[in-house]
Amino acid sequence: VSDLLCVACGRTSRTAAVYPPRCVCGGLWSAADPSLYAIRSADVGAPTPLWPDPVDRDLLWKREDLNRTGSFKDRGADTLAAVALRAGATRLVVDSSGSAALAAASAAARAGLPVTVHTPGDLPPAKRHALEMMGAGVVAEGDRAAAAARAAEAAAREFHFSHVAHPAFFEGTGRSAIEALEQCDGRPPGTWLVPVGNGSLFLGIAHALDRLECRSVRLIAVQASACPGLRSPGTGRSTRATGIAIADPPRRSEILAALARQGGDVIEVSEEEIESAHGALGRRGVAAERASAAALAGVRALRSTGEGDSILAWLTGSGLRG
Numbered sequence: 001v002s003d004l005l006c007v008a009c010g011r012t013s014r015t016a017a018v019y020p021p022r023c024v025c026g027g028l029w030s031a032a033d034p035s036l037y038a039i040r041s042a043d044v045g046a047p048t049p050l051w052p053d054p055v056d057r058d059l060l061w062k063r064e065d066l067n068r069t070g071s072f073k074d075r076g077a078d079t080l081a082a083v084a085l086r087a088g089a090t091r092l093v094v095d096s097s098g099s100a101a102l103a104a105a106s107a108a109a110r111a112g113l114p115v116t117v118h119t120p121g122d123l124p125p126a127k128r129h130a131l132e133m134m135g136a137g138v139v140a141e142g143d144r145a146a147a148a149a150r151a152a153e154a155a156a157r158e159f160h161f162s163h164v165a166h167p168a169f170f171e172g173t174g175r176s177a178i179e180a181l182e183q184c185d186g187r188p189p190g191t192w193l194v195p196v197g198n199g200s201l202f203l204g205i206a207h208a209l210d211r212l213e214c215r216s217v218r219l220i221a222v223q224a225s226a227c228p229g230l231r232s233p234g235t236g237r238s239t240r241a242t243g244i245a246i247a248d249p250p251r252r253s254e255i256l257a258a259l260a261r262q263g264g265d266v267i268e269v270s271e272e273e274i275e276s277a278h279g280a281l282g283r284r285g286v287a288a289e290r291a292s293a294a295a296l297a298g299v300r301a302l303r304s305t306g307e308g309d310s311i312l313a314w315l316t317g318s319g320l321r322g
């Protein structure tokens, strides 16, 4: 069964123990039939809470920072690991030094699959320790591009455990949207706000809304103005919100199409606004990563324009991971 559908040319392919990271035309894969990526409920992590913001009474947070490794990426990694196992994969490979690496190591351990994580040489010792204690092999050398090149080379022989390349990841992250709808008893806030880097959470949410034909939700993508990958790809400088520091998102056109479908928009927030929101979350008792603080900065920007709608925002990851 062909489960992979090229977003650019419509060719199809199949996930096996090794799969082509892209179509021969260079296009990225989408899910030909998302039901093929359904996983056993035993492989799905515990639901995360909806948390009413103690300051803004019309703001709810989806607490994805409370997943196992402190990030929404656990959901995508669990789904991708189940799909890899079914496809006959015997070894996984990934390049990341951030939340994707921790999520991959945890999901691989749960699935009983060995994983090699390629990271830059400056991997902090605490992160290496966390990865290795979950059983991952760690190769820490060179810069980020070198780590990516090593993983791409290994993907010719091993399952490429990439949250950008494989569409099963979005099926997992989209579950947080379905869960949120259930938690709101089908009466969700009208505006949903999601920090966007590569868009692996945003696209999962957008696909879930699409499939439910839920057009009443306005989706808003929040980015750092220092790294405006959606509006001005390739122009990004550095942002302290490293979780959304993607200068040229490979799935940019898919993200923009989803924004158009849901009547949404992009909000960009400054480094100062992110720092201020980061402190404000801390004073609410939440140690969030800065990408999540960008979400609060986005909420504040919306409110400053007189926006009175109730808002659901994604707290994407914990700041306790170093």
Ligand SMILES: [Zn+2]
Pocket (backbone or CB within 6 Å): 006, 007, 008, 009, 010, 011, 023, 024, 025, 026, 027
């Ligand atoms: Zn193609």
